[in-house]
Amino acid sequence: MISSRFARPVLVAAATLLAVATFGQDFANIPASEPSITDWMFDPVTPIAHGVRNNALFILAITVPYLILPQVLLFYCIWKFRKRPGAKPATFHDNVQLEVLWTIVPALSLVVLAIPSYKLIKFIETMPEPDVRIEVTGRQFYWEYRYPDHGNIRISDEPLVVPVRKNIVADMTSADVTHAWWVPAFGIKMDTVPGRYTQVWFNVEREGWFKGQCAELCGALHSKMLIDVHVVSQEEFDAWIEMKKREFAGE
């Protein structure tokens, strides 16, 4: 038979394993100079990403009481009402006022919660006057970008290059199955659906490299459908466009 002492060594061993696995990882293979994909919460780089971050914090502020209060009450009950010799259980089983209260108050909180997100949806959905238009096409298993206003140049399976502090409007579609274009630092995720066009916009605040990844299961190499966006100054962008045009003409 397994005694109650069985659980403790198992738990201790497991906790040790978890700790070793977590803190013993080799982080050296991540180049320090490269910005991490994980930074968007602390370092959003587009107006939409700022909005999403603030929205997330606002939801947190509203929902934390509902996250904490049931847990606190639960642990209070466990501590306070455990069976003691001679204790008699209470016999109440209804309280209409209380029930109305815990229906109405959360409902009102949800209304408060919804208003800023609705404003933000409108902001995300309203396309600004584009400075640069691009067309994004998802393909198994790479991304194809076209610049219709810049000689219709097309790049495949290489980083997207866009100018900093300009309104970029992207029309998206897919050539085969449904993909999703997601760059967390931009606060943008949009499916690319075959036979349809979807649209997003972004305006990146600073230059640099930003990472993303396909976010809709699209086949065996879904995980290898990475996104890299290189945000450069207008001059660098113009030079890059000229170079690409020459490359195109030379083909």
Place this chain on the structure above:
Amino acid sequence: MSILLDKPKEPEGGKSLPRFPEQPIKPYRRPNPIYNVLGSTDHKVLGLLYLALSLFMGIVGGALAGGIRAQLASHNLEVLSPELYNQFLTMHGSIMIFFVIIPALAGFGNYLVPLMIGARDMAFPRMNAFSFWILIPSAVLMFASFGVQGGAASAGWTAYPPLSLKEFSGGPGVDMWILGVHLAGVSSITGAINFIVTIMNMRAPGMNLMKMPLFCWTWLVNAWLILIGTPVLAGAVTMVLLDRGFGTNFFKPAMGGDPVLYQHLFWFYSHPAVYIMVLPGFGMISHVLAAFAHKRIFGYTGMVWAVGAIGVLGFIVWGHHMFTAGISAELRLYFSFATMVIAVPTGVKIWSWLATIWGGTLEFTTPMKFALGFISLFVIGGISGVYLANVPFDMQVHDSYFVVAHFHYVLVGGSIMSIFAGTYFWFPKMAGRKLDERMGNAVFWLFLIGMNATFLPMHLVGLQGMARRIWQYRPEYAAVNSFISLGYLLMVAAGALFVYSVIEALRRPRDCDEDPWKINDVQKSLVWTTPSPPPAYNFARIPTIGS
């Protein structure tokens, strides 16, 4: 809803109205005991078969999860090929939904509903047997597809076209998956009809609907969800089947078809399916909490209305799975609002459970521990659901590990915890012996810690931008994912110990009386007035329910 067992009144003017016999009806027993199991139409035998199937498939689905966690233990492993990885994640989802959670709840429903309402069996015992046995070819069909050319279905359990169409999923795997879903759907639908008819027509005299135990209410609502939703899923996957093999163009964009239409149809079933997988769990949790607080369920009427509201609202929120699919902003506003509304009745249930244990004398038996753990975990899953209902935030974390964390808190922290609670609670009734409490304690703590170690960090990597269903990932996420993979091992340990404790209990002699937990003085449930296990046809005389 106190239930008193009265002697039925003698008919006016004396004798000779036909009555049920005083003695239990002796069923015909075939000489070979195997036939008595395989050929049985007894709701209790079928309930146990459902639970056994669920346990077995739980081991299979858990093993598939093990393959996934091994592959993801670090960022650049090749434990599985990318093709096989996609097959594993597809089958893990499908098996856990169609062959673990839904059959487990159907098993409890089959076993307990007739006992709770004072009936001798389900309304259609043969159809009941059919509902169970059709699940076997369904499971075999799905699982056998691992052996065919091209392997099992690998388009995710959502099977979105065009990925699930012939052009991108060549072999017969997806076809077998679709036929498996059809058979599982037939099982669900016939089972649901059986539950509705049983509950509406076979309650003992005096048990009106508002005296019915809460578990029966959750199953009644659940059965309607299944009955309304499942045919739509069957239709959607049939259209995929026709597109694949018979030249139709429902979802082929090049021929004017629309892949987004499939998503609408699929989620019209598959969002209610979330409630199908958790509503009966709500019912079981209510019973366990009330039993071991030695109180009656708080706010019974409110609970019934909340279950009904969740059932109705569950059908009008499917679009929140499609916030990034390019549907219009107006639709997104509507679905966002409707989804948030569901938090209200769900909250009513959480508060009512807390009020149920408030002021009680809590006995920390294993089922009670699982029920209390359920509350804690389900609150987390519910709150992250409110996050996901917000369109801007959802568009950031949609199809990321944040979503994976959310639905595993609901389905593992909610459904599986409630199934554990129900198993430990009613096992003495079903088997005549209690499961070992000390091992139960270890199972609970291993599972609770393992569950949190596995799924809590998924919120983090999801927020950090890790997409779901990926075979390898950027090295930034490696540390957290190693931790998650080790958390999985704790859940495996809990599962193994649970299986061992079931075997250990079944090797002991039966020793339970009618009310082994000593709770029925307050609960007054018919279940705990029958012997453990109950005889064939349950009640020597159909009980009458007093006021």
